[in-house]
Amino acid sequence: MEIKEAQSKVDEWIKTIGVRYFSEMTNLGILMEEVGELSRIMVRTYGEQSFKESDKNNDLADEMADVLWVLICLANQTGVDLTTALEKNFDKKNNRDALRHKENSKLNPPQ
Numbered sequence: 001m002e003i004k005e006a007q008s009k010v011d012e013w014i015k016t017i018g019v020r021y022f023s024e025m026t027n028l029g030i031l032m033e034e035v036g037e038l039s040r041i042m043v044r045t046y047g048e049q050s051f052k053e054s055d056k057n058n059d060l061a062d063e064m065a066d067v068l069w070v071l072i073c074l075a076n077q078t079g080v081d082l083t084t085a086l087e088k089n090f091d092k093k094n095n096r097d098a099l100r101h102k103e104n105s106k107l108n109p110p111q
Helices: 003-016 024-046 060-078 082-096
Strands: none
Touching (some): 024 060
16 A cells, blocks of 8 residues: 555545544654553563563554654645655665764764
8 A cells, every 4th residue: 555545545534434533632642652652562562571471462553654654644734745755765764874874983883
């Protein structure tokens, strides 16, 4: 699925099944909640914390999709075309960071 199609499908779902968008501030709060849920799984899967019994049925991919869903909602509400935004972001990073990471001794220790 293309990003533009995802934005359109989320918008259609919100307007038909979801009734309407939550306010931008409510969606921002929901985004923070979803990022927290994603963080909980990441910390327990790749960090030092262990899973609690209540955490064991959580799905990493589903939590990432929840984050993406709410981000798309916010983009739709604020008129952001995420395809264009991502393309501009690549341009910015390619210009700003063309040598930055290659010259970072923390990423490329001397051999």
